[in-house]
Amino acid sequence: MQASWKGAVIASSDDIVMVEGNAYFPAEALDPAHVQPSEHRSVCGWKGEAHYYDVVVDGAVNPNAAWFYPEPKDAARQIRGRVAFWKGVTVQ
Template sequence: MKAITRGVVLAEAPETELVRIEGNWYFPPASLTPGVFTDSATAYTCPWKGRARYFDATLGGDRLADAGWSYPEPDAAAIRRVGADFSGYVAFDPATVTVE
């Protein structure tokens, strides 16, 4: 599967390596396109997954703010609930990124 925006692949991995949570596909960190992502200052804590980390994507000279997010250290109960360890996996904003 691929995460694509503006014709650029942000991440690519077989579906078997992805984790689906609340309708979002989470890609393993190794599947991200190198050099595209930088840390965002956005802070958010999910009530059941824990503290999130957001990323901006830079494509050419354009920056997509908060294009993706991950949970570097999700709560243990969240990992049990999901049935897979999704630590560091990255999901993308469906308003700007298409996953196919």
Template sequence: MKAVLNGTVLAEADKDDLIQIEGNWYFPPSSVDTSKLEKSPTEYTCPWKGEAQYFNVVDGGTTVQDQAWSYPHPKEGSPERVGQDFADYVAFWKDVSVEE
């Protein structure tokens, strides 16, 4: 599967390596092109997953705010709820197309 913004591939991995949580596909950290992401100051804490780290997507001279996020330190018990550890896996928001 691929995460694509304006024709640029941001992440690519086999579907079996992704984790689906609440309708969002989370890509393994090693599959993400981190050169296209910059940390965002946006703060969010999920009641059961914990504190999220948001990222802006940078493609050339264009920056798209808060289009990716991860949970660097998932809340205790949340990996068991999901069925595996999802620390640092990256999900993408609506402007980014996730396709097979």
């Protein structure tokens, strides 16, 4: 699978974990040139605290378009070390 935005591949991997319709890519599949840490956080009752990345392509920034759980709860342990996308990032 690939995650792309504005024609750039943000992540690519065959090792995908699907949770709630979202494809979680291994963190090492991310292209570091296209992500930067965000200060945004949110909380999911069963997964834990989500941290975010901004997706960046050719100077355009898609804020908080990627998320991950650095310390997921036990029920979501399969997504530890993985990143998912939304906000216009195409995953196919």
